[in-house]
Amino acid sequence: MGESRLDTGRIRAARGVIDPVFLDTPQYRCEALEPELGCGVSIKLETANPVRSFKGRGTELVASQLAEAGARAVVCASAGNLGQALAWSGRRRGLDVTVVASRFATKAKLDRIRALGAELELVDGDHELARERAAAIAQYEGIRLLEDSLDLETCEGAATIGLELMDGTPTFDTVLIALGGGAMATGVGHVVKELAPDIDVICVQPHGAPALTRSWHQRRVVTTDSTNTIADGVAGRFPIPEVLDDLLLIADDAVLVQEQSIITGMRLLYNQAGLIVEPSAALGIAAILENPTRFADRNILTIICGSNVDLPAYHGWIGVH
Template sequence: MQSPRIGQHGYAASKKVLPVKLTQLKRKLNHIGRDNTMSQVRTILTEGDPRLRAASQPVEEITSDVAMVISELHATLADFKARNGFGRAIAAPQIGEPLRLVAVQLGGRPFTLINPVIIWRSEATHLVWDDCISVPGHIANVRRHTSISLSYQNESGKTCHWNHLSASLAELIQHEVDHLDGLLMVDRIEHPEDLQPIARHAELIAPQRSEQRIKLEHIASASSRINPAFLASPQYRSPTLDTAIGAAMTLKVETLNPLRNFKGRGADHFVSHHIQQDKPAPLVCASAGNWGLALAHACKQHGLPLSVFVAENANPLKIAGIRALGAEVMFAGEDFDQAKQAAAHFAKQHGGLFVEDGRQAEITEGAGTIAVEMLAHGDTFDTLLVPLGNGALINGVGRWFKASSPATQVIGICPQGADATWQSWKRGTLVINDQVDTMADGVAVRAPIIEALEDMRDLVDDIWLVDEASIEKGMRLGLEHLGLLLEPAGALGLAAAYARRDQWPQDAHIATILTGANPSPTLTASLLAAFAAN
């Protein structure tokens, strides 16, 4: 049964969203929440203070005073969490400021919801135990919509949409919007026993929040374990590429390192953990080339033996690179997945550890450092296009993006000729194809990894397919506009962006990761010949 206060105020969806005017404070706001050392920690109001019962006013302009409130809101939340071990968000009324502002800190880059409005609610509801830093002595069992969608302005004043939140995040945001409307969780209890002492927090609330396999704190600290040669990769835009694609496009270039691909991050992070064991087992992997290069590089640094299984038609340049790094190369099967089966069997027979890109969490967490760098300077993106093979990259960057910039649509890009991951994700069940048919050997997955598919459920918004002609066009765009000789898998984001060049909104800001520049000699010759002919 709802309380009279709920009926009186309703939900925030009935309130008009006002556009936020930006002032010269934009640069300052882009960094709010990143460094709270200079911001004042405010007193958190608690139940009984009448200021918690007032409906907050929309933010119409980001003045210096509003900017200060946002900064102090983040500082106060960070301080509370450091002292108490929990706290994911705080609303401005909780520090006595009647503004429609919510500071959110989910473990990635902190962000702010300005004028948040719930624009959709699931019909399904559920009871959930809730805590509140303004009701410090109790927890409450309240009914919430299982999922919601949200509209808000970000720190740059741009209207964003955060759609179909998970149950845990939906509960959190409904709680914060209640604060903006002058409601507390105690107003939503239905029975006296729904209010319990805070001493039962660990018993009742902790079990509700499922553990994520990919840890944000591990992503945040992973760079300390990764060779600096793979870190701080270039990030920029090309004006001529923007014109060709029809949208502003930021490029994260992961090819300017000793391996010419992104996988060194995950390999370094994994091996740095593996060697901490008393007797680390020799490693075995299967690879289309780039993962073998990365793991061979990491194993050489630490003196670990490595056996790399490759398909009989694998890229000869990548094979030569793997051997040059001291790893043993073994040929097995007609494609990557057959090589993977042989590698797993070999590891079991010889006491090695089979390391599968996309299965071990440490690999994915290492790849996630790319997202940390992409968002480190306050950039925001509407859409992130991620080449999708076994899933380590998209799950690593997706995990950080969804905790730092949740309105960003994380889109995986697969070749039409290797669509098992797309089919599995769409159907919600594992689909294994009999064969693959694509030039993009680096993502030519026939049998997806179950753990990676499960990770994608909460991190990936959609998966798009691109045909071979589009992939070739993506490679040509890389050469013509960026001077980069990308391999097919490395150009998938460019391929997808160009294929949808007539569909991007006028003010769209998209991004992609250029993941590899190790094309086969045949592809290189073909691409250069076509480029010279034009």
Template sequence: MQPVTFEDVQAARQRIGDAIVLTPCAKSPALSEIADCELYCKLEYLQRTGSFKERGAANALTLLAEVGGKPGVVAASAGNHALALAYHGKRLGLPVTVVMPRFAPLIKAATCQRLGANVIKFGESFAEARQHADRLTTEQGLIYVHGYDDPAVIAGQGTLGIELHEQLPELDAVVIPIGGGGLIAGVAVALKALRPDVTIIGVEPERMPCYSKALEHGEPCMIDPVPSLADGLAVGRVGERAFLTARPHVDRVVQVSEAELALAILRLLELEKAVVEGAGAASLAAVLAGKLPELAGKRVALPLCGGNIDPLVLRRVIEHGLAVDHRLCRFTVTISDRPGGLAKLTRLIADADASIQEVRHDRIFAGPEVTNVQVDVVIETRDADHAEAVRTALKAEGLLH
């Protein structure tokens, strides 16, 4: 097995041409202020199907179309790779079959079908979906296109690195999400060839540190899949070719928690007006969590890799992010169950400049004192200090212990 080279990436750039979007990479003043460095967001969620995966898919399918790709291609994917194959397969006239685990987001499966792909839901894990896709390659003579370990796919993802160099020639560092490793492998090869002193940093979810485990063992190894907000990164095993290609060029790898991912999604939504999925927000999560202090004052690029987040998941993430940010707080108080008891509580909260979001009475489990009632309250506050001020006011009145 040979690593992907810079020449492969250059050829991919010429091959895919206008088939993908040259996405903007502008400085974010708001994010730069809170991160203490110059942050530039590469808006990959503006690709036609909402993620960087189009680069690799376009390159791989164009190569197959040139040599005749009938009866078509197949891939196992939880979403973005499938979307990219469906779109570019339709554009190039290649039949596409995608096998998705049963837990794959409904919106991604529906979009793949709308783009003309044959969507098969199979298995409770990515590994089971992959096994079924492998059977289809044998039974139907389809060509398997790996989402992050195919050399043409890796080379296609590397075109993002060439664009970063052209858009930010003075770039100091780039922070890249890692799942299977295809993106960081391609981008690292390209950037290190064009500017060897640029720092390449990888970010992976704490729940699925596939690349870090590969570093520990010296080779890719399987870890038990665990659900993550960054579902696009939770692949279980980094690709062999991706690891071989990336390892000499990646300078550092850090992990981020689920709470940090949720907060990064919220920050992008509020400050950049950008809807980004968990995997796409991982690079910002690492910066905001203070895990990369060496980047202070430097020019840093963040590829916002994808925006295909389920609307229902987004709603929960926003609420969780607000809780992590101490802007939604929940507490239980004991008040009088007689007239005026609830009014006293709401007046105290209003006097503290907080806003009540939800109130729920609990008389059944409030204890034997029939004149009292427990009330669960969710309030909106400005920050942690404001939330603590509300708690202090309630404690002073004996409502909160």
């Protein structure tokens, strides 16, 4: 096995760069979830910040470095949450931010990107086409391309969540982490495994977007022709080789869950915890629902990673009107 790209020293230093508004998010045992799930459940609420997702931790590092270097602009591709975070961090530091997204992305996310002052370009395709277009803009304009999960700042920014999870004596034996591009899974997993190797790190992806999970199991990059999931935040088709290498170092397992389990998880979080979450944030709960025997009597922590949803779609999923 190779060495991780991530460095715990840099991750600790990152806490001094990231705006405190993104740090030290609520973390608590959620007993109301436990009767239906059959295990101890704690949640880390990464939605309690101005962009309602964990992505601001990484974009703060990127925007800070660019501002210090005198850069004027940055571009990224985003399913929505990274774009919001980069728009927020860039605006704060006087950077011109361009976000490329699929026109089929969640409307609430696109509206918020515009509201935060970024230039938004839409493509007639999925997130992978947006990635290609963002790279072309960066090359043409000679500006920084921020690539989520490939760029270490996004992973090490997310990894500061892991430092907070491990502050004090952990009350959990398993962490369930949503798996998309891999920044959060590799970042949090790196810190957890370095500080408490016995804690299980389990990554969760939808059956409708299984590329990185398949890659982990086969120990090589596996791509897919399409995705089909309501969990738009994790719907990638082309895993990044460097990210897979990091994931192989820290993940104890990677599992796939059904769409109905994601919806049931969202409903549970709404009814029992009072939380409106996007589908990606319910993946950990979905994993418990699909394999209750595996998690019975264990103490689970899952990261609620985003809450940017179109309310009409959300109401349809969970049956609240």
